[in-house]
Amino acid sequence: MKTLKASLITESVSELCVLANIDLRSDVLGKLKAAAAGENSKRAREILQAIVNNAKVAKKKRLAICQDTGMPCVFVEIGQDVRVVGDLKAGIIKGVESGYKKGFLRNSIVSRPLLRTAPAYLPPVIHIDIVKGGNLKLTVLPKGFGCENKTQLKMFTPTTGIEEIKEFIVGTIKSAGPDACPPYVVGVGIGGTADYACLLAKKALLRKLSAKRYTLYAKLESDLLKKINKLNIGPMGLGGKTTALAVNIETYPTHIAGLPVAVNISCHALRSATAVL
């Protein structure tokens, strides 16, 4: 049994909020650099170069990569052999507030969605999962809303063919068009329930863009990426080969009567940071 103080969790979440927002994920940066080198269009190259420069400036000057520092999403994987001393949830929330303040990040959260009250840092969206072992894994994903607004969910029938599903995923990107800061990273969730498919799609964004996959989905991911990159949306929607940097699919068992598919888009500033306590 491992014992962890809630105050340690607060500290860790605080650091992760700052890190995620000012230091672009190396896998994302790598893909952006490769895309800049591979573009034929001068304008697309220039924009990708500006995006790469922006990441450098952000890290050097300790400024947020993007002014939209997102709705803070915190993913917690708690090992069943971990005992938290103190209030875990309050500890996480406190950590988000401290990190967002310390990093001079943006207070983008309105407490009453219909009344649009004065914006604050809190609350984050927290997803907790119980896993085996004695570790506690924390991941902070500041999710910008330009891209979050383009999320789509479709409840397919179980006999739907794969081509129709691909069409839906590619169609989601097509309808986002230039508006959600392409090049995108496309998170896809297949299976579970309606809400769970959406969560899977978001979790898919956390997976390293270069990570090797189980064959069936690896092929689907690369097929989708090819199709998406033929849309000619390109960086800033001004044309080019790079409409998406990657497609990541996560799946879960589902019901005999259904086939939920969710698409959660990330802008090129896909930010997250993880710590294991």
Next chain:
Amino acid sequence: MKIIKEPLEKKVIEKLKIGDEVLITGVIYTARDQAHKRLAEAIKKGRKLPFNLKGAMVYYCGPTKTPKGKIIGSCGPTTSARMDAFTPALLKAGLKGMIGKGRRSSQVIAGIKKYQAVYFLTYAGCGALLAGHVKKATPVAYRDLGPEAIYRLEVEGFPLIVGVDSSGKSIYAVGDMPRAQRK
């Protein structure tokens, strides 16, 4: 690269064509969703506006908090389409320039043509880079809106791409209209 000065003169606006890359120096005002809602309402009710819209330029931007010792935080553009419902009223009141990212509605494009204005894009998701072009930032109105307050920004060499020009051409496809010829 061509440098243009704010306030935008008529002859400068006329010459700007979609796809042109320019650098702007002068004053721009940040305004996004809630600020637009308030501005449009003030115009409708004939109330005094917090800044002179005649000839002005707005930037769809809500910066992060300003770190100690810095002029402004990260300050890139937000999605312009969310301002579309309010834009025609602002154009009618004299707005001449807009900076944002992404597509505009056919009503906005018609308004840009009618009132001889211009819509610019700037590097999306590059707020840290763009902060380097802001020389002064002063809050002007609606401070209760936090990051959505209106700020007066003095910018220098701020990079722009013409998205919709005063002849009503858009760099993006609009509705059934194909994407206009790009440079």
